[in-house]
Amino acid sequence: MQPTQRGVSRREFVKAAVAIGGSAALSACLERESPDLATGDPSSVPDRQHAWDEALPRDDHGNVRIPRHHVLLLVEYSETGVPDDDARETVEAAFRSLERAYPWSNEGLLFTAGYAPAYFDRYDAGPDGVALPAPTALAPFEDPELDEPDAVIHLTSDYGSVVLGAEQALVGERSTLNGVDVSGFGEVFDRVDKRTGFVGDGLPAENQDVDGIPDDEPVDEDAPLFMGFESGFEKNQASEDGVTIESGPFAGGTTQHLSKIRLHLDQWYNQDSRSQRVAKMFCPAHAEDDRVEGVGENLGDDNQVGDCVDDIEADAGSHGIVGHAQKNARARDEDDTPVLLRRDFDSTDDGAAGVHFLSLQSSVADFVATRAAMNGSDVSEESSVGTRLNNGILQYMTVQRRGNYLVPPRSSRALPRPSP
Structure with missing residues (x-):
């Protein structure tokens, strides 16, 4: 450019x-x-x-x-x-x-x-x-x-x-x-x-x-988002059919959650190593095996954390870190399909780095369940992982507003x- x-x-x-x-x-x-x-x-x-x-x-x-x-x-x-x-x-x-x-x-x-x-x-x-x-x-x-x-x-x-x-x-x-x-x-x-x-x-x-x-x-310069990695992988997103309300007067519609989030990326870039950022965004195995090249385009259409899900407790104990995508991958339906279709984007509103996190789902309850998985409270209660510290990317975000x-x-x- x-x-x-x-x-x-x-x-x-x-x-x-x-x-x-x-x-x-x-x-x-x-x-x-x-x-x-x-x-x-x-x-x-x-x-x-x-x-x-x-x-x-x-x-x-x-x-x-x-x-x-x-x-x-x-x-x-x-x-x-x-x-x-x-x-x-x-x-x-x-x-x-x-x-x-x-x-x-x-x-x-x-x-x-x-x-x-x-x-x-x-x-x-x-x-x-x-x-x-x-x-x-x-x-x-x-x-x-x-x-x-x-x-x-x-x-x-x-x-x-x-x-x-x-x-x-x-x-x-x-x-x-x-x-x-x-x-x-x-x-x-x-x-x-x-x-x-x-x-x-x-x-x-x-x-x-x-x-x-x-x-x-x-x-x-190749990153699509402030945190430096690819997002919106096809196999880690719900389909439009999957988030569509199927019956009733609003059949063909969907529900939307919108959060305004402030980002705090000084530690993310100045203190965390590249390996730590990969571990926190994806999972520790991705960092250990050097699976993420650049911003992650090499991952194709799948963030490839499926194999990490069963290792969450072990990773929390041995590494003291669990990954953001690793936790979220637990929030799937009975067919092992993602339940959220994310259409989030970065922002510099108010002169600060932020995210407008916009997700679509057939029920707001699906978003609530996914957020609970992202919180990782079960992991932090039973390991050295903190409520926010080394718990995915929670420590780098402040949720300022929410709406359904x-x-x-x-x-x-x-x-x-x-x-x-």
Whole structure:
């Protein structure tokens, strides 16, 4: 990546523009990216909002690569009481106008709309057939603020100008996108928060001059995430079918958990050796056998920790370390299949290194169970491994916020009733 005349790469500039937002940022971003995009066709968009994989590229090993730029809009319904049909029509028209403006792909726009328990509190009952608990702390050592907006809109594209334009259209700051007339939410929603992020080779390295990362900028230029390793291996992810709600009024939807996490990587890079980082991210055997080359592309489509799962207790005793992936591999269904589909991405919101951890699952209970496995409390109670110290990557993270959402099928994505 060549720097621009101002010493800032295009990718770094686009990331900053997405975070800042506004018309000036969009104009500058369009000038830098100059995307030449086809328009979209709403009739070709799948009914499952979370059905992205067929529209996304895969790497040489078959791993799905989610888009590079992300915006999360947290919004509140502007009126008291339950939404009316006029509000639903306004919201649906806004979403469909985005689908007309851009193709459903990483080079266009992919998005979802999810609804929190607080939204359904407006009604006499929660979503029919879906357990949607209020968010809560999921470990004794965390004290997150709990997100309770009515909805969260997740916008993503390989082009920063696309997510910026989509955001501005939804909040009423832009009436055309990609040559197509678009409409926004009008007065239906009030924006209460905006979060941004990125994922993909080169982006973390180009944006590591933030709190939480050592000043010598140690993130590998090939790393897709700040912690320096590949993620999202195909065989360690649930499928879109696997996280889809199968029955009831919300069949075809899914549930979403969203955490805002602060990263503390000074020790990770300045004190831990490469071998320790591999052991903590994957498992001690990966470090001993030197199984991870570079950022881990050599692992292919599987992090290969399956053989480490039965060694957790032994590793805790002999090495005093257990791996993050090693612990999480215990959270599988009766068919030994992963239960979470992760679409998380890094962030420099608030000038600090962070992660917006976004996972999809058919039930929020699946996320809670996976988080319990990640906590490794059973291991720390019976070994020298600490509650957080040398317990995977827990010591390098602070969970700042948590939220749970229902992502309905597209047919009921606009202010859904509890039983649409």
